[in-house]
Amino acid sequence: xxxxxxxxxxxxxxxxxxxxxxxxxxxxxxxxxxxxxxxxxxxxxxxxxxxxxxxxxxxxxxxxxxxxxxxxxxxxxxxxxxxxxxxxxxxxxxxxxxxxxxxxxxxxxxxxxxxxxxxxxxxxxxxxxxxxxxxxxxxxxxxxxxxxxxxxxxxxxxxxxxxxxxxxxxxxxxxxxxxxxxxxxxxxxxxxxxxxxxxxxxxxxxxxxxxxxxxxxxxxxxxxxxxxxxxxxxxxxxxxxxxxxxxxxxxxxxxxxxxxxxxxxxxxxxxxxxxxxxxxxxxxxxxxxxxxxxxxxxxxxxxxxxxxxxxxxxxxx
Amino acid sequence: xxxxxxxxxxxxxxxxxxxxxxxxxxxxxxxxxxxxxxxxxxxxxxxxxxxxxxxxxxxxxxxxxxxxxxxxxxxxxxxxxxxxxxxxxxxxxxxxxxxxxxxxxxxxxxxxxxxxxxxxxxxxxxxxxxxxxxxxxxxxxxxxxxxxxxxxxxxxxxxxxxxxxxxxxxxxxxxxxxxxxxxxxxxxxxxxxxxxxxxxxxxxxxxxxxxxxxxxxxxxxxxxxxxxxxxxxxxxxxxxxxxxxxxxxxxxxxxxxxxxxxxxxxxxxxxxxxxxxxxxxxxxxxxxxxxxxxxxxxxxxxxxxxxxxxxxxxxxx
Numbered sequence: 001x002x003x004x005x006x007x008x009x010x011x012x013x014x015x016x017x018x019x020x021x022x023x024x025x026x027x028x029x030x031x032x033x034x035x036x037x038x039x040x041x042x043x044x045x046x047x048x049x050x051x052x053x054x055x056x057x058x059x060x061x062x063x064x065x066x067x068x069x070x071x072x073x074x075x076x077x078x079x080x081x082x083x084x085x086x087x088x089x090x091x092x093x094x095x096x097x098x099x100x101x102x103x104x105x106x107x108x109x110x111x112x113x114x115x116x117x118x119x120x121x122x123x124x125x126x127x128x129x130x131x132x133x134x135x136x137x138x139x140x141x142x143x144x145x146x147x148x149x150x151x152x153x154x155x156x157x158x159x160x161x162x163x164x165x166x167x168x169x170x171x172x173x174x175x176x177x178x179x180x181x182x183x184x185x186x187x188x189x190x191x192x193x194x195x196x197x198x199x200x201x202x203x204x205x206x207x208x209x210x211x212x213x214x215x216x217x218x219x220x221x222x223x224x225x226x227x228x229x230x231x232x233x234x235x236x237x238x239x240x241x242x243x244x245x246x247x248x249x250x251x252x253x254x255x256x257x258x259x260x261x262x263x264x265x266x267x268x269x270x271x272x273x274x275x276x277x278x279x280x281x282x283x284x285x286x287x288x289x290x291x292x293x294x295x296x297x298x299x300x301x302x303x304x305x306x307x308x309x310x311x312x313x314x315x316x317x
Numbered sequence: 318x319x320x321x322x323x324x325x326x327x328x329x330x331x332x333x334x335x336x337x338x339x340x341x342x343x344x345x346x347x348x349x350x351x352x353x354x355x356x357x358x359x360x361x362x363x364x365x366x367x368x369x370x371x372x373x374x375x376x377x378x379x380x381x382x383x384x385x386x387x388x389x390x391x392x393x394x395x396x397x398x399x400x401x402x403x404x405x406x407x408x409x410x411x412x413x414x415x416x417x418x419x420x421x422x423x424x425x426x427x428x429x430x431x432x433x434x435x436x437x438x439x440x441x442x443x444x445x446x447x448x449x450x451x452x453x454x455x456x457x458x459x460x461x462x463x464x465x466x467x468x469x470x471x472x473x474x475x476x477x478x479x480x481x482x483x484x485x486x487x488x489x490x491x492x493x494x495x496x497x498x499x500x501x502x503x504x505x506x507x508x509x510x511x512x513x514x515x516x517x518x519x520x521x522x523x524x525x526x527x528x529x530x531x532x533x534x535x536x537x538x539x540x541x542x543x544x545x546x547x548x549x550x551x552x553x554x555x556x557x558x559x560x561x562x563x564x565x566x567x568x569x570x571x572x573x574x575x576x577x578x579x580x581x582x583x584x585x586x587x588x589x590x591x592x593x594x595x596x597x598x599x600x601x602x603x604x605x606x607x608x609x610x611x612x613x614x615x616x617x618x619x620x621x622x623x624x625x626x627x628x629x630x631x632x633x634x
Contacts, residue, residue, distance in 0.1 A: 004634045025359065029547065030469050031397035031532055032363035032459065037354040042342060045362075046349035047456055049408035049443040080348035091366035091454045099634050126366040126454070129633040133447070137408045137454035139364055142349065152347050215348055230346065316446040317321045317416050 004127050011108055015122045023143070024087055024121050033123035035087060035141070042149065044142035046077040052133040054316070060177050063103045065192045066136070067110030073217065074140035075118065075196035076263040080215035082150040082205025083142035085118055085198065091126040091137040098134060118198060148205045150267070155212035155231035157294035159268035162277070162286045164197050167220055168252055169245030171259025190245070194263040199281050201265060209276060213267040218315075219260035225298055225311040227266065237290030237309065239302040257300075258312035268292055321444050328425055332439045340460070341404055341438050350440035352404060352458070359466065361459035363394035369450040371633070377494050380420045382509045383453070384427030390534065391457035392435065392513035393580040397532035399467040399522025400459035402435055402515065408443040408454040415451060435515065465522045467584070472529035472548035474611035476585035479594070479603045481514050484537055485569055486562030488576025504562070511580040516598050518582060526593060530584040535632075536577035541615055542628040544583065554607030554626065556619040574617075575629035585609055 012028040026034035037043055050070055052058060061069075071088060078085045090111060094104065115122055120140070173191030182188070197215075204210040214227045220242075228235050244252045245262075269277060279285055293299075300309040329345040343351035354360055367387055369375060378386075388405060395402045407428060411421065432439055437457070490508030499505070514532075521527040531544045537559075545552050561569045562579075586594060596602055610616075617626040 004632055007634075026466070026468065031394040031530075032361040032400065032457075034398070034461075034466050035360040035362065036463070037360060043352040043354060043360065044349040045352065045406065045441065045456075045458065047406050047408050047441060047443050047454070049410055049445040049452075049454065051410050051445050051447045051452070053448050054410075054446050077348040081351070083349070089362065089364050089456075091364050093366055093368050093371075093452060096634070124362065124364060126364050127633065128366040128368050129371050130368045130452070131370050131450060133450070135366075135368070135410060135447070135452050137364070137366065137443070137456075139362075139406075139454075139456055141362065144351075146353070149343070149351050151343065213348075315321055316444065317324075317413070 007104065008127060011122070014112065024123055027121060027123040033087070033089070038143060040146050041143040042146055044078055044081050044083040044144060044149070045139070046074050047137060047139045048073045050136040050138065052135065058134065060182055061192050063106035064110030067107040068114050068193050070136045070138045071111050071114045071140070072194045072196050073263065074138045075198060076194065076215040076217065078140055078142035079196050079198045079201035080213050080265055081142065081144065082148060082201045082213065083144040084202055085120045085140055085142045087121045087123045087141045088115060089124040089139040090122070093128040093130040093135040095130050095132050099129070144205060150205055150210045150213040152212055152214050152227045152230035155227060155233050155268040155292045157233055157292055158271055159211050159292040160271055160274055160288050161235060161237060161266070161268055161290040161292060162288055163216070163243065163264055163266050164200050164286050165262070165264040165284050166243040166245040167216065167262050167264060168255030168259050170194065170261040171255040172246045172249065187245070191261060194261065196263060197265045197284060200284060203281055204267060207276065209269055209273055210267040211270055213265055216262045216264045216266055217260060219258040219312060220266065221257045221298070221309050222311040223266055228296070228298055234293040234296040234298060235290055236293055236299040236301060236306065239300055241287060241289045243287040257309070324421065325444060328439070331429065341440055344438060344440040350404070350406070355460060357463050358460040359463055361395055361398050361400040361461060361466070362456070363391050364454060364456045365390045365394070367453040367455065369452065375451065377499055378509050380423035381427030384424040385431050385510050387453045387455045388428050388431045388457070389511045389513050390580065391455045392515060393511065393532040393534065395457055395459035396513050396515045396518035397530050397582055398459065398461065399465060399518045399530065400461040401519055402437045402457055402459045404438050404440045404458045405432060406441040406456040407439070410445040410447040410452040412447050412449050416446070461522060467522055467527045467530040469529055469531050469544045469547035472544060472550050472585040472609045474550055474609055475588055476528050476609040477588055477591055477605050478552060478554060478583070478585055478607040478609060479605055480560065480581055480583050481517050481603050482579070482581040482601050483560040483562040484533065484579050484581060485572030485576050487511065487578040488572040489563045489566065507562070508578060511578065513580060514582045514601060517601060520598055521584060524593065526586055526590055527584040528587055530582055533579045533581045533583055534577060536575040536629060537583065538574045538615070538626050539628040540583055545613070545615055551610040551613040551615060552607055553610055553616040553618060553623065556617055558604060558606045560604040574626070
């Protein structure tokens with residue numbers, strides 16, 4: 001039986017061959033990794049904990065897709081700051097029976113494939129045994145030009161609210177997945193294999209277009225509330241304008257508002273800069289969905305009526 | 318019942334009051350934290366996964382001690398590079414019943430107490446539900462002057478091998494803990510509440526004294542092997558010289574070699590620089606225990622005989 005040290009060494013060899021990561025001085029294999037930040041850059045860092053049966057069901061995904069998603073959710077956070085991901089670490093805990101399967105090798109296949117695509121270097125992590133469940137903690141480091149990070153707190157009354165891509169697809173995919181099992185259905189892929197909107201994030205930062213930004217992980221209603229709370233403003237969105245991923249379904253709107261895990265970007269722009277915004281980047285469009293208000297509270301216009309929008313996204317507790 | 322967002326907000330308020338962390342531009346509350354690296358510094362990063370029933374037993378510790386240890390083990394990694402810890406993140410997964418107890422509040426009390434002591438700022442993390450067990454991923458960022466990091470790979474034949482503090486105390490403490498339960502026994506505290514050797518690490522880096530360094534987490538025999546493997550050298554240590562934490566016990570030597578979790582620093586020095594080494598720093602002594610050899614393999618002199626030293630520390634798989 002291979003030992004954990006041999007396994008880590010095999011990952012280390014694969015990563016070394018991948019190259020990339022000019023600012024990485026030292027990766028896997030020492031007590032800590034070492035980075036040399038580029039001049040004039042600031043460092044971003046984010047972490048996401050993924051727990052079996054809470055955040056994923058092993059029978060309803062593949063190790064490769066789980067590896068992809070573990071990194072993708074953290075990339076979405078870096079995208080939401082306007083940053084470029086540069087280096088990652090991942091801690092994985094697995095029970096003995098999973099260790100004996102090719103699970104970990106396949107997990108890293110998916111994880112490293114996405115990392116390579118974005119020239120992100122795996123520089124560390126940890127490996128532990130658990131008593132029964134798989135647990136993953138994804139850690140991602142990004143960089144951004146000084147003073148260009150787009151915070152949640154910058155939205156001002158009058159700013160227009162935009163969202164990338166479409167909403168509700170991940171929740172719809174999860175529903176199909178639970179009903180019909182794993183398949184290559186487009187919406188299931190949206191749930192299991194989200195695409196972080198790195199290009200949109202860096203574009204908005206580089207051109208100083210967005211006043212605030214957040215990624216939609218909990219759900220539009222929750223994440224809009226987070227953004228408004230941090231900016232000390234309110235918002236009104238228009239249900240007719242929401243880019244619904246599933247149009248026919250009767251609960252398409254509910255899924256778009258509360259489904260979560262769409263990993264699209266929600267951002268605000270000063271109305272004077274709206275014209276500088278492209279309609280899409282690399283096939284991913286943006287849609288104006290509402291406006292920031294001085295009056296606090298989040299509202300939605302539906303059937304001509306202005307109703308209170310409750311934060312209804314996912315909560316653990 | 319409080320929500321997870323309210324809990325995170327309470328932690329954020331506590332951390333804000335703590336101050337510290339000049340290089341932290343943005344902490345808890347956005348999609349990612351933002352750091353501005355000081356000029357001429359490099360960034361260190363390390364992560365440690367702690368799993369209930371594998372790395373700790375809830376009944377055999379307190380939430381405060383567990384909080385302390387979660388951060389301490391990562392601090393030990395930064396110490397082993399010669400770095401100064403500056404900012405931390407922590408991901409915690411707990412089952413519903415633990416969430417309803419004051420566990421998390423007490424965990425953060427212990428975690429933040431150690432962070433404050435070292436002026437380390439909590440800048441992020443994640444909180445998730447689990448189905449049954451507690452899981453913690455500790456992430457620590459350190460900084461170090463350019464080109465001063467002490468790697469595992471720098472040991473050269475003829476270098477003297479040193480270790481801080483004493484060895485085997487943590488394993489002895491765990492034994493007492495399992496036999497007699499939780500108490501304030503000195504060795505139990507060594508196991509549950511290790512002290513990272515930050516002062517020794519930064520001293521060795523600042524004065525360019527050590528050629529290589531690693532912290533003793535797996536056990537002296539394993540960690541010496543890791544260091545030798547990375548440096549492509551061998552080592553011989555002398556059993557009579559080992560600073561044993563428990564002298565009377567018949568397995569004191571075994572515990573010192575294979576017990577692990579002592580979180581002492583193991584380092585090597587060029588013989589020409591040995592005189593510049595102080596005997597102790599802030600009450601923590603160092604002991605010369607052997608020599609690096611050109612010939613690969615790790616050996617121990619015991620009862621006048623030179624025997625092969627097998628890497629016998631802790632392995633998960």
